[in-house]
Amino acid sequence: xxxxxxxxxxxxxxxxxxxxxxxxxxxxxxxxxxxxxxxxxxxxxxxxxxxxxxxxxxxxxxxxxxxxxxxxxxxxxxxxxxxxxxxxxxxxxxxxxxxxxxxxxxxxxxxxxxxxxxxxxxxxxxxxxxxxxxxxxxxxxxxxxxxxxxxxxxxxxxxxxxxxxxxxxxxxxxxxxxxxxxxxxxxxxxxxxxxxxxxxxxxxxxxxxxxxxxxxxxxxxxxxxxxxxxxxxxxxxxxxxxxxxxxxxxxxxxxxxxxxxxxxxxxxxxxxxxxxxxxxxxxxxxxxxxxxxxxxxxxxxxxxxxxxxxxxxxxxxxxxxxxxxxxxxxxxxxxxxxxxxxxxxxxxxxxxxxxxxxxxxxxxxxxxxxxxxxxxxxxxxxxxxx
Numbered sequence: 200x201x202x203x204x205x206x207x208x209x210x211x212x213x214x215x216x217x218x219x220x221x222x223x224x225x226x227x228x229x230x231x232x233x234x235x236x237x238x239x240x241x242x243x244x245x246x247x248x249x250x251x252x253x254x255x256x257x258x259x260x261x262x263x264x265x266x267x268x269x270x271x272x273x274x275x276x277x278x279x280x281x282x283x284x285x286x287x288x289x290x291x292x293x294x295x296x297x298x299x300x301x302x303x304x305x306x307x308x309x310x311x312x313x314x315x316x317x318x319x320x321x322x323x324x325x326x327x328x329x330x331x332x333x334x335x336x337x338x339x340x341x342x343x344x345x346x347x348x349x350x351x352x353x354x355x356x357x358x359x360x361x362x363x364x365x366x367x368x369x370x371x372x373x374x375x376x377x378x379x380x381x382x383x384x385x386x387x388x389x390x391x392x393x394x395x396x397x398x399x400x401x402x403x404x405x406x407x408x409x410x411x412x413x414x415x416x417x418x419x420x421x422x423x424x425x426x427x428x429x430x431x432x433x434x435x436x437x438x439x440x441x442x443x444x445x446x447x448x449x450x451x452x453x454x455x456x457x458x459x460x461x462x463x464x465x466x467x468x469x470x471x472x473x474x475x476x477x478x479x480x481x482x483x484x485x486x487x488x489x490x491x492x493x494x495x496x497x498x499x500x501x502x503x504x505x506x507x508x509x510x511x512x513x514x515x516x517x518x519x520x521x522x523x524x525x526x527x528x529x530x531x532x533x534x535x536x537x538x539x540x541x542x543x544x545x546x547x548x549x550x551x552x553x554x555x556x557x558x559x560x561x562x563x564x565x566x567x568x569x570x571x572x573x574x575x576x577x578x579x580x581x582x583x584x585x
Contacts, residue, residue, distance in 0.1 A: 201235035202249065206416065207445045209352065209474040210288055210309055216355040220552035222246030229282070231275055250278050256415060265291070284559045290315045293322060303562045311468040312336045319343065323562040328352050328472040331492035348558060351496060352472045353551030354481050356447060358544050363483030363536040367458075372404045374522070375457035375484065377450065377475045378464075380412035380427065381419040385463035385489065385509065390430045390438070392518035397434045399519075401526060404437070409453055411443040454482035458532065459525060461487045462494075463518055465509055472496065476504070477546055480539040485532060487521060503542045504535060 200208035202215050211232070218228045228247045233254025234240065240251045252274040255267040272292040279285070282302035287293050293306050294315070303323035308316075312335055319325055319340075325347045327333035333349040374393065380386050386408065393406045408427075412418035424440075431438040444450045454460070460479035464470045472493050476486035480497070488494040489509035498504035507521040508514070525532055 200233075201238060202230060202232035202251075203244070205235070205445055207411075207443060209472075212355040213352050213474070214286075214288070216548055217353065217552055217555065218247040219245045220548055221556065224552075224556060226556075229280055231278065233271070252278060257417065259414065283563045293319055297321065303559075305559070305562070308332060308336060308471075310471050312339050316340045316343065322346060324348060324558065326350055326558070329493040329496050331495075332471045350554050350558065351546060351551060352474050352477070353548040354474075354477060354543065354546050355548065356451075356481075358481045358540075358547055359451075361483055361540065363540050364533050366455075366483065367533050367536070370458045370484075371456050373457040374404060374406045374459050374461055375409065375453060375479070376407070376461055376463075377409045377444075377453065377479070378462065379417045379419075380408065380410050380424055381417065382423060383464065383466040383469055385465045385514075386427060387423075387430060388463045388465075388509070388515045388518050389461055390427055391515040392522055393438065394431060394434050395515070395519040396522050396526075397437055399523065401523065404526065405439065406431075406434075406437060407439045407441055407453065407457065409441040409444050409450070416443065450478075451482055454479045454484045457484050458536075459487060459522075460484045461518075461522075463487075463489050463507070463509060463514075464491060465489065465514075467491065470494075477543055480504070481543040481546075483536050483540045485536040485539045487518075487525060497542050497546070498539075501531075502535065503539045 200206045200211045202211050204211035204215055218230050221228050222245065229250060230247055231250045231252065234251045238251055242249050254271055258264045258267060268289055268291045272289055272295055275292060276295055279301045281300055284305050285296065285302035286305045286307055288307045288309060293304055296304050304321065306319050306322045306325045308325055308327045311332055316336055317340055320343060325336060325343060327336055327347060327349045328351060330349045333347050336347050337344040376386060376389055378384050412424035414420040444453065460476060462473060462476045470491050470493055473488065476488055476494065477497055479486050485504055486498060487505040487507065488498055490506050498506060500506040505521060505525055507517050511517045
């Protein structure tokens with residue numbers, strides 16, 4: 200996806216924000232991403248130098264994706280400047296980097312480990328976005344265990360100051376989903392569970408589904424979208440398919456309007472952190488998530504959110520049961536909303552950026568800079584379209 204994140208994308212949003220935060224600390228930051236209509240190939244934004252190279256469309260074919268990633272990585276390699284730290288978010292670029300001329304190699308692992316991790320022994324750091332992913336990398340590659348560190352994704356925007364309990368009456372009786380409309384995200388489970396909720400007699404609640412379904416944007420395509428519409432036909436007057444919302448203010452408005460955020464992801468080895476539930480928490484909207492390990496970084500069942508068992512053969516029934524219990528106990532829901540907002544503060548952009556800067560300082564040999572980052576450290580974030 201393009202940077203700035205005008206078409207969304209968690210990685211794009213996170214690293215666009217981190218780059219600006221690093222620049223505030225006096226660092227020179229270069230961010231390499233794919234070309235996009237209307238974006239110049241070379242520009243400065245908020246203290247960050249952006250370079251853009253020609254990219255390729257996403258492919259659902261694994262083999263085509265590997266070849267396109269290689270093609271993209273070779274183009275990135277042509278424009279890499281000298282740096283102290285090179286952050287990568289593409290599987291093949293680290294394999295092409297065999298010199299520290301471009302900086303200490305810092306592999307950003309935003310998904311569960313696959314075949315490529317064994318080839319990163321020359322990296323200075325393999326950074327995972329959750330403890331669950333870090334543990335999986337260590338299990339698969341014990342030789343690299345000492346290089347692995349978990350640093351969470353930050354919230355791309357500041358956590359607003361609000362009182363979820365005081366503002367609760369301003370919210371609608373709305374359940375919200377934000378993310379790609381793809382089978383691995385479990386959106387069909389949510390539609391089925393909501394239909395069952397309405398049929399059981401729970402009044403006055405609506406479901407809003409926000410996100411892209413087009414395959415080019417990571418969605419499940421037209422067939423999956425039409426299947427969701429068909430599943431919701433009996434309760435069509437209560438279900439809104441909003442489509443993608445990329446404007447951060449408009450997206451925040453959706454989070455602030457809903458009383459419950461549901462993220463029923465089934466991606467056992469695709470989901471590595473889950474930024475959308477955390478964004479909802481920051482806006483005072485408590486989350487109900489599947490039992491994936493990565494969500495336990497910030498969701499404690501009944502305390503800062505809710506968890507349902509998605510691995511059951513009757514996962515939609517499990518989700519329906521969780522929804523019915525939650526919606527019938529509004530005082531508990533308000534209490535969880537308050538706690539979830541407090542937890543989200545721990546993922547503040549400035550705080551997580553400091554964690555990165557301390558780690559960068561350690562691998563380039565400036566451990567004393569952990570609380571006072573050395574001005575001029577050149578940090579490069581190289582991203583692919585994915």
